[in-house]
């Protein structure tokens with residue numbers, strides 16, 4: 001049995017929970033594009049799925065403060081201490097998990113998360129702001145069962161962000177920082193050494209990336225449900 005509907009059913013039966021898939025990757029890697037495509041594939045296969053992304057509600061105060069102090073909501077680093085910002089983010093992430101993600105999983109949905117604990121920890125480490133308090137909040141959240149990392153070069157990220165018409169490039173989307181984030185993503189994934197981390201080449205066309213993701217999810221599920 002290698003159709004996605006049967007695999008997800010077997011997964012639920014074996015692990016007594018629903019599948020949580022988290023996406024990672026630097027800005028412009030194609031996370032939201034790929035999440036939409038996977039969501040559509042699930043719907044076409046009669047699988048109930050839900051897309052979620054943590055809205056940084058509490059963290060907004062940091063962006064507002066940055067606007068007030070530095071005339072730019074995204075110029076918060078290093079003026080506003082990273083450990084404070086990252087703690088605020090961890091509170092927002094925990095809230096979204098407890099109030100939305102977990103209830104959706106319990107209601108029988110497959111949940112597709114735009115960003116996940118891996119992303120937040122990587123960013124916090126790159127900003128040098130991961131405290132034991134933020135880690136404590138993250139320890140209260142279940143890790144996704146599958147983590148997709150969409151890999152692109154800094155040049156491609158920069159090119160795509162510049163093409164984005166709705167939002168002009170933000171201060172915190174600078175190549176130097178993104179390069180640090182990309183390196184740490186790859187290092188952390190290598191250290192985890194687990195099949196649940198799926199790396200895809202985001203330089204390919206969206207359709208090809210989608211095909212890769214589908215194939216790798218099916219392979220992963222076939223291995224763990226058999």
Ligand SMILES: Nc1ncnc2c1ncn2[C@@H]1O[C@H](COP(=O)(O)OP(=O)(O)O)[C@@H](O)[C@H]1O
Nearest residue numbers: 026027028029030031032033160202204205206
């Ligand atoms: N594989 C791809 N090839 C070319 N452009 C892409 C690809 N995937 C996404 N894009 C474009 O790049 C931009 C960023 O994609 P998006 O999915 O919003 O990335 P993210 O959510 O990771 O920031 C969008 O304009 C999107 O249309």
Ligand SMILES: Cc1cn([C@H]2C[C@H](O)[C@@H](COP(=O)(O)OP(=O)(O)O)O2)c(=O)[nH]c1=O
Nearest residue numbers: 027056074085089115119120121123124172
């Ligand atoms: C993920 C993450 C983002 N940030 C910053 C980067 C962005 O300025 C801001 C919003 O992050 P992001 O989730 O990338 O939102 P969007 O996709 O709408 O750009 O928060 C952190 O400071 N730490 C983090 O762990």
